[in-house]
Amino acid sequence: MAKPLSYPDAVHLLRRAAARGRAEEARRLSELGLEAAVDSLLQDPTPAPAFKTEVSSSERGEQQRQLTQLWLTHWLNTPTPAAERLVLFWHGHFTSEFRETMGAQGSDVWAQFATFRTQGYGPLGELLKAVAHNPMMLLYLNNAESRKEHPNENWARELMELYTLGPGFYSEKDVQESARAFTGWTVRLPSGKGGKMRDPNEAFEFFFRKNWHDTGSKSFLGQPVESGDEVLEILTRHPQTYAFIGRKLLAYYLDPQPPAPLVSEGAKVLQSSGTREFLRWLFTHPEFYAPAHRASIVKSPLEYVVGLLYAAGQTRPLIGKDDGKASGRLLGLLATMGQVPFDPPTVKGWDGGMSWLAESPLLARLNLVAALAGQEPSLNLEVFMDGATGPLSLVKPEAQLL
Amino acid sequence: MDRRDFIKKSLLTLALGQAAPSLLSRTALAAQSREKILVVVNLFGGNDQLNTLIPFRNDLYYRNRPSIAISREQVLDLGQNGARLGLHPQLRPLMAMWDAGELALIPQVGYPNPNRSHFISTSIWHTADPTRRERTGWLGRWGDGQDDPFCDTFIGGATPQALQGHERSAPAVSSVDGFTLRMPKPLEAALEAEMHTQRQGQAEEVRQAMLSLRGALDKIGQIRTYSTKAQYPNHPFGKNLADVARMIAGGLGSSVYYTTVGGWDTHAAQLPRQGELLGYLSQALSAFRADMKAIGRDKDVLILAFSEFGRRVQENASHGTDHGKGGLMLVLGGGIKGGMYGGEPNLEDLDDGDLRYQTDFRNVYSAALGWIQADAKQVLGQEFKPLGVV
Numbered sequence: 001m002a003k004p005l006s007y008p009d010a011v012h013l014l015r016r017a018a019a020r021g022r023a024e025e026a027r028r029l030s031e032l033g034l035e036a037a038v039d040s041l042l043q044d045p046t047p048a049p050a051f052k053t054e055v056s057s058s059e060r061g062e063q064q065r066q067l068t069q070l071w072l073t074h075w076l077n078t079p080t081p082a083a084e085r086l087v088l089f090w091h092g093h094f095t096s097e098f099r100e101t102m103g104a105q106g107s108d109v110w111a112q113f114a115t116f117r118t119q120g121y122g123p124l125g126e127l128l129k130a131v132a133h134n135p136m137m138l139l140y141l142n143n144a145e146s147r148k149e150h151p152n153e154n155w156a157r158e159l160m161e162l163y164t165l166g167p168g169f170y171s172e173k174d175v176q177e178s179a180r181a182f183t184g185w186t187v188r189l190p191s192g193k194g195g196k197m198r199d200p201n202e203a204f205e206f207f208f209r210k211n212w213h214d215t216g217s218k219s220f221l222g223q224p225v226e227s228g229d230e231v232l233e234i235l236t237r238h239p240q241t242y243a244f245i246g247r248k249l250l251a252y253y254l255d256p257q258p259p260a261p262l263v264s265e266g267a268k269v270l271q272s273s274g275t276r277e278f279l280r281w282l283f284t285h286p287e288f289y290a291p292a293h294r295a296s297i298v299k300s301p302l303e304y305v306v307g308l309l310y311a312a313g314q315t316r317p318l319i320g321k322d323d324g325k326a327s328g329r330l331l332g333l334l335a336t337m338g339q340v341p342f343d344p345p346t347v348k349g350w351d352g353g354m355s356w357l358a359e360s361p362l363l364a365r366l367n368l369v370a371a372l373a374g375q376e377p378s379l380n381l382e383v384f385m386d387g388a389t390g391p392l393s394l395v396k397p398e399a400q401l402l
Numbered sequence: 403m404d405r406r407d408f409i410k411k412s413l414l415t416l417a418l419g420q421a422a423p424s425l426l427s428r429t430a431l432a433a434q435s436r437e438k439i440l441v442v443v444n445l446f447g448g449n450d451q452l453n454t455l456i457p458f459r460n461d462l463y464y465r466n467r468p469s470i471a472i473s474r475e476q477v478l479d480l481g482q483n484g485a486r487l488g489l490h491p492q493l494r495p496l497m498a499m500w501d502a503g504e505l506a507l508i509p510q511v512g513y514p515n516p517n518r519s520h521f522i523s524t525s526i527w528h529t530a531d532p533t534r535r536e537r538t539g540w541l542g543r544w545g546d547g548q549d550d551p552f553c554d555t556f557i558g559g560a561t562p563q564a565l566q567g568h569e570r571s572a573p574a575v576s577s578v579d580g581f582t583l584r585m586p587k588p589l590e591a592a593l594e595a596e597m598h599t600q601r602q603g604q605a606e607e608v609r610q611a612m613l614s615l616r617g618a619l620d621k622i623g624q625i626r627t628y629s630t631k632a633q634y635p636n637h638p639f640g641k642n643l644a645d646v647a648r649m650i651a652g653g654l655g656s657s658v659y660y661t662t663v664g665g666w667d668t669h670a671a672q673l674p675r676q677g678e679l680l681g682y683l684s685q686a687l688s689a690f691r692a693d694m695k696a697i698g699r700d701k702d703v704l705i706l707a708f709s710e711f712g713r714r715v716q717e718n719a720s721h722g723t724d725h726g727k728g729g730l731m732l733v734l735g736g737g738i739k740g741g742m743y744g745g746e747p748n749l750e751d752l753d754d755g756d757l758r759y760q761t762d763f764r765n766v767y768s769a770a771l772g773w774i775q776a777d778a779k780q781v782l783g784q785e786f787k788p789l790g791v792v
Contacts (some may be wrong), residue, residue, distance in 0.1 A: 397608035
């Protein structure tokens with residue numbers, strides 16, 4: 001017999017999985033029962049629309065505004081919103097900063113997001129491989145310029161420090177040796193038209209430049225390797241990769257301080273079965289519904305904005321007047337709140353937690369409430385927050401929590 | 403101090419303020435006026451030292467920069483003690499300060515094993531730890547030991563690492579005029595009621611954050627009636643410095659104000675971009691000091707400007723310069739010892755195309771910490787001889 005899913009549990013599940021929802025959706029999930037509800041949330045992601053811009057390759061600010069519109073519109077409308085919250089997780093984990101990556105165009109950013117979307121649920125090793133070959137990443141962490149004469153250690157270092165093992169599980173020597181293994185992993189444009197000729201709609205592709213590659217033998221984490229692929233394989237087999245990322249996933253989906261037994265159990269699930277099965281395990285776990293973990297996570301600005309607009313029945317990420325400045329206003333608001341999409345503040349991603357609620361960012365969140373004036377009739381806050389009784393509830397502390 | 407103590411304290415301040423407004427606030431102002439103030443300006447992006455403090459008597463400079471050098475006749479000659487260097491013409495407002503001994507120029511400031519990444523180098527400057535082990539900021543660690551939630555203030559959106567401690571971080575106020583609650587009365591009344599309803603767990607932490615926002619709104623609200631007298635350039639940096647002046651004039655009471663101005667990453671078309679920014683910088687600094695003089699605080703305020711690195715000596719193919727190493731620091735104020743702290747850069751002995759660093763930035767931090775009576779050794783983790791600017 002199917003396990004039941006109470007309405008309050010369905011609200012919690014939907015809010016955590018998708019950061020977006022309305023009462024009728026939670027009711028439908030509740031009717032499905034636990035397993036089927038989780039299945040329906042973890043469906044294969046609906047592809048996002050393509051990025052196509054009319055502006056030139058030098059107008060990167062405008063491209064970023066267009067990308068923001070594209071992504072948030074998709075998040076507001078997609079039948080698979082849980083995939084988009086997971087895209088945000090990978091974006092904050094396998095970080096790339098558009099602002100810092102001068103060689104990249106909007107199409108490169110959007111191609112990286114497509115990787116997060118299509119491979120985000122799959123085996124971690126596959127996602128890691130895709131990220132390591134991703135042109136946006138290769139440009140961002142300078143591996144695209146890395147050649148045997150001057151190996152660039154930026155990617156190799158962050159790969160271990162931030163993306164897989166975490167500090168303390170490798171040596172400086174491992175950084176240097178793996179940097180040599182990744183030399184020659186670079187990018188190229190299929191048309192060959194770069195620089196001022198660059199079409200912002202044409203994305204880079206991965207290219208292995210053989211004569212830049214250091215073919216000598218290297219030692220990585222005590223094992224002999226030659227290629228970057230072998231480095232990735234070692235990291236993919238390493239249990240610490242799953243403990244590190246699994247803990248981060250639990251902090252994102254369950255509680256900023258996940259219980260240790262769940263962290264070790266989760267790491268095993270993640271290693272054996274991939275991210276979708278990890279989430280299925282978590283969402284069907286009794287601990288997920290324990291009172292201690294409810295409303296324990298501070299919404300990020302993107303989750304706050306998407307959740308609020310969706311609760312107001314909006315299908316476009318529009319704040320205030322629908323004029324020529326609307327997309328700039330949205331990005332400005334997100335900047336004040338501390339989360340500009342496609343531009344994490346550093347390679348470490350967003351710190352999150354209570355740092356989202358420093359004075360000016362919190363003020364921006366509260367002032368946003370007033371921008372919803374006139375939309376009260378369509379406002380449905382049941383999934384957005386606990387304890388909502390009407391529009392005035394938006395000033396409750398609970399509105400900031402996931 | 404955690405958020406809860408912070409709130410108790412700010413509520414107490416508020417309550418006392420209401421009980422005996424004029425006397426208390428006047429006493430507070432008087433007590434505070436004896437204290438020194440540090441204003442830190444982060445020029446984010448890597449300001450090019452060689453086109454700011456120009457070796458205009460050196461032919462090598464002109465040979466390395468055929469299209470972006472500042473011509474000899476445009477350079478502002480610093481004279482006798484200027485180590486054969488001169489300032490960018492857009493820095494003319496600083497010349498009077500130089501002549502009065504109120505401007506210190508510190509060329510080629512850096513740290514061992516320089517890093518050319520904006521992020522890493524900025525983080526090194528913010529944490530004051532070139533080994534990259536430290537996560538807290540130098541001023542954040544100082545703030546941990548302070549009793550006042552407004553001991554430091556960041557003028558901007560999100561408090562940078564420099565101001566993040568283990569226990570607390572500086573309040574972030576993006577602008578004095580913009581820092582207002584804009585909601586209809588019923589919502590505002592509801593917010594007030596919610597803020598006074600205690601909660602549990604994470605929701606209680608959010609409520610505490612709301613209360614500290616409310617404390618900051620009240621404090622900044624009092625500042626809003628103060629206006630500046632001097633003319634600031636119409637640029638975010640001018641606006642930020644004008645806000646610092648208002649905060650000081652209004653008696654906010656911070657010992658440290660911190661702000662950031664970006665745009666210095668001049669990989670292409672450097673001449674017009676850097677010139678414009680230097681113009682805003684010098685006009686804003688000059689206006690700020692005029693305001694400090696007007697309220698009798700000029701001798702109490704030390705301004706420190708830094709960038710995460712300088713730039714490559716040789717210009718690149720796009721009439722710009724790439725990331726380099728040692729960069730220029732400026733220290734200004736009515737109470738400092740101006741002058742040149744370092745010599746003319748050696749353009750023949752470069753470090754992979756960059757100026758070699760000459761002065762460790764922590765020697766300058768040590769002086770700045772001494773200015774606000776902080777324990778520099780404790781904050782920096784080891785002894786750094788303070789540069790003689792104070």
